[in-house]
Amino acid sequence: MNQRSQQSQQLQQTQQSLVLHIKQCFDSLPRQVRLAASFVLDHPHEVAVMSMREQARLAGIPPSTMTRLAKFLGLEGYDDIREVFKNNLRSRGNEYSQRAHGLVELNQKIGETALALDVANNAIAHIQALCSADTLAAIVRAVKILSSARHIYCLGLRSSFPVAFQFSHVSEYFARNITLIDGAGESGMMKIMHQVGPKDALFVCCIAPYSRRAVSIAGHLAKAGAKLIAITDSASSPIARMATETILVGKKNASFFDTLVPAFLVSEILVALMAATSKVDVKTSVSETEKNLWSMGEWWGAEEAEPPRPRIPRK
Numbered sequence: 001m002n003q004r005s006q007q008s009q010q011l012q013q014t015q016q017s018l019v020l021h022i023k024q025c026f027d028s029l030p031r032q033v034r035l036a037a038s039f040v041l042d043h044p045h046e047v048a049v050m051s052m053r054e055q056a057r058l059a060g061i062p063p064s065t066m067t068r069l070a071k072f073l074g075l076e077g078y079d080d081i082r083e084v085f086k087n088n089l090r091s092r093g094n095e096y097s098q099r100a101h102g103l104v105e106l107n108q109k110i111g112e113t114a115l116a117l118d119v120a121n122n123a124i125a126h127i128q129a130l131c132s133a134d135t136l137a138a139i140v141r142a143v144k145i146l147s148s149a150r151h152i153y154c155l156g157l158r159s160s161f162p163v164a165f166q167f168s169h170v171s172e173y174f175a176r177n178i179t180l181i182d183g184a185g186e187s188g189m190m191k192i193m194h195q196v197g198p199k200d201a202l203f204v205c206c207i208a209p210y211s212r213r214a215v216s217i218a219g220h221l222a223k224a225g226a227k228l229i230a231i232t233d234s235a236s237s238p239i240a241r242m243a244t245e246t247i248l249v250g251k252k253n254a255s256f257f258d259t260l261v262p263a264f265l266v267s268e269i270l271v272a273l274m275a276a277t278s279k280v281d282v283k284t285s286v287s288e289t290e291k292n293l294w295s296m297g298e299w300w301g302a303e304e305a306e307p308p309r310p311r312i313p314r315k
Helices: 003-011 015-028 031-042 044-049 052-059 063-072 078-110 112-129 133-148 158-171 189-194 212-223 261-276 282-295
Strands: 152-155 178-181 201-206 227-232 245-248
Touching: 015 031, 015 078, 031 044, 031 052, 031 063, 044 052, 044 078, 052 063, 052 078, 063 078, 078 112, 112 261, 133 201, 133 227, 133 245, 133 261, 152 158, 152 212, 158 178, 158 201, 158 261, 189 212, 201 212, 201 261, 212 227, 227 261
Parallel strands: 152 178, 152 201, 201 227, 227 245
Antiparallel strands: none
């Protein structure tokens, strides 16, 4: 095996080693190639999931410059760089278990009260980030699309399902054009196969690790012409790249599992603005929905018997 092949094999072992090599070579690279190197260092997720041409477009350089970077690093081509970052992304399959171990260690260091406060403060920081001018503008644009849609389909699978369900559930208090795409019994699947068109919209929540099925369904609706309103965690996520309007939310916290608090809040803001700007009589629609739910016995009323009280252990 020649020296070039050995170097290529070594660099493909870990993303960390490749990033270190790029940093060490950075100052010696031609000016144009430095732009490619900067993109790789600053956008590791995009390197893994986007094509070379898409990355070059975002970096503002010709695709050939990405190949030149790989050559300068001793690799055969830019696909070698992408493969390193792809492998690193795939290896995150056990990220939750690793974070669970870290959660236990953190609790041992700071205690339950401090840990609870840390989780709460993290959620507050994510919520404050939603108040940026760009995010609020995206939310307003998204509401206009949803409000003008002939029909709104709601999609969220696995951990993202509760966000889609909440959006659908609250919207149905005043809107009659809502369909929740539910995996149970393939609810709503026949409608999206045959009835979706350019006049329709899809509300979709998809947070990493991205559901392959959610991406597939969203892709089908996008090809049919539906406008996609996406809540996701990265501008390079597969959902964001096909969406008409994307609202980015934070997700990381001290727990082993990602938080859905920001995504829930965005969905509630969207519904609130839809109701506030609706052309239908929202007050009457909500009142009728509430009346029907009471008459069906869905809610616990004051006339009901007292609920069972918890037993207090004797000392």
